[in-house]
Amino acid sequence: MKRQFAIFLLLLLFSLSLFSKPIEDKDIYASVVNWTDQVILSNVKETIPKIVFDEDDPEFSGKNTATSQGKAHSLARKKAKEKLKVRLSQRLESIYFNADYTLYEYTQVNQQARLRLNSYIGAEKEEYDFQFVKNVLEAKASLSIKGKDGILAHLPMEYGTERVPEFSEEMIPVEFSGLVVDARHLTLKRALFPKIQTDRGLDVYSPLYVKDAYAIETGYIVYRDNQNGKAYETKVGKNPYFVLALSTAGKNQTDLVIPTDEAAKFLSHPETRKNITRCRVLILVSQ
Structure with a gap:
């Protein structure tokens, strides 16, 4: 009986997460x-x-x-x-x-x-x-x-004037379909154009890196509270890179900071860098 109740509870929690x-x-x-x-x-x-x-x-x-x-x-x-x-x-x-x-x-x-x-x-x-x-x-x-x-x-915006940064660290390149930054533990203000940067101050996601057609058609950024559903996969693909944000940044606390070594892993593959220019980035926040 306890096992059945536990299974029921898990299914209930799962269904609630799908319809958050x-x-x-x-x-x-x-x-x-x-x-x-x-x-x-x-x-x-x-x-x-x-x-x-x-x-x-x-x-x-x-x-x-x-x-x-x-x-x-x-x-x-x-x-x-x-x-x-x-x-x-x-x-x-x-x-x-x-x-x-x-x-x-x-x-x-x-x-x-x-x-x-x-x-x-x-x-x-x-x-x-x-x-x-x-x-x-x-x-x-x-x-x-x-x-x-x-x-x-x-809105007039300067898009795609710079290249997505590459890191010199030696590692085996792995292709990722997008980037998911988890900021659910932080007090983050939502914005039209937030930036993501490393703890050394290097921007890894910025309007200067993305193509205007993708920003306009799919949105520069999307905020969600979970990783479920078709819309999630539509935005960041089936194999996104997941990283936990270290802190917020900027005067309005809309930007996010991630570890430099995580950025190096994520941006190691040229196709992944292309996906950044396609705005395949999503931020997880709490309700």
């Missing part, structure tokens, strides 16, 4: 950055205007009223969209860009980034979902981080 929640950061309006699925989400509830179609009614054409159900729904959707656009914009600008800046701070020192971000926000790339429940409109909106309509595709 995505890594999210929320603001005061409960707008969310989902770092696992790489999307920004927000939601609002809007009261549907009262329908008054009688011209003799004192409320006819008054504030927060409409003359038909279609008009009432249209007004509610318009108000909800205006609120959602503001909330998504605020959440977007508060994201950490890298170890030095939030996205808003970065646009203050980079005029091109400011213009591109304003253009992106004005281009209405949001996706909306509206559900009418009794006299309330439940509205949701999302902005993608990756993809051709995502945030990364519309």
Whole structure:
């Protein structure tokens, strides 16, 4: 009986790990950055205007009223969209860009980034979902981080200007499909462009090493809380190199430090270095 219970418990824990929640950061309006699925989400509830179609009614054409159900729904959707656009914009600008800046701070020192971000926000790339429940409109909106309509595709960024470092240590080269850095024991801030460096200060993962097409299409980085599921393998392949982070780094504590000898092992093979340029990197963090 005890053995059966133990097996049941293991299966339960395994199933829970498979269906773990995505890594999210929320603001005061409960707008969310989902770092696992790489999307920004927000939601609002809007009261549907009262329908008054009688011209003799004192409320006819008054504030927060409409003359038909279609008009009432249209007004509610318009108000909800205006609120959602503001909330998504605020959440977007508060994201950490890298170890030095939030996205808003970065646009203050980079005029091109400011213009591109304003253009992106004005281009209405949001996706909306509206559900009418009794006299309330439940509205949701999302902005993608990756993809051709995502945030990364519309931010000016210097990609791929440097080569992934090679180490001179003599060892048998081993090919790895990607890199997984475990930072679940650390207090790490999530960012669009975190760097990974060695304990000697050498960057081993940086926007300067990656190809822009991969960063935009798959995301420069993905955060998860486990190593299960198809999405994990899609990002880092079947045979990634696993390393435990030593500490966080940078002003915003978004970067990670790993041992130099681990970096040397990981980067010993040319195909592995190619996989770094393809953004096949994932960071494990705690919920």
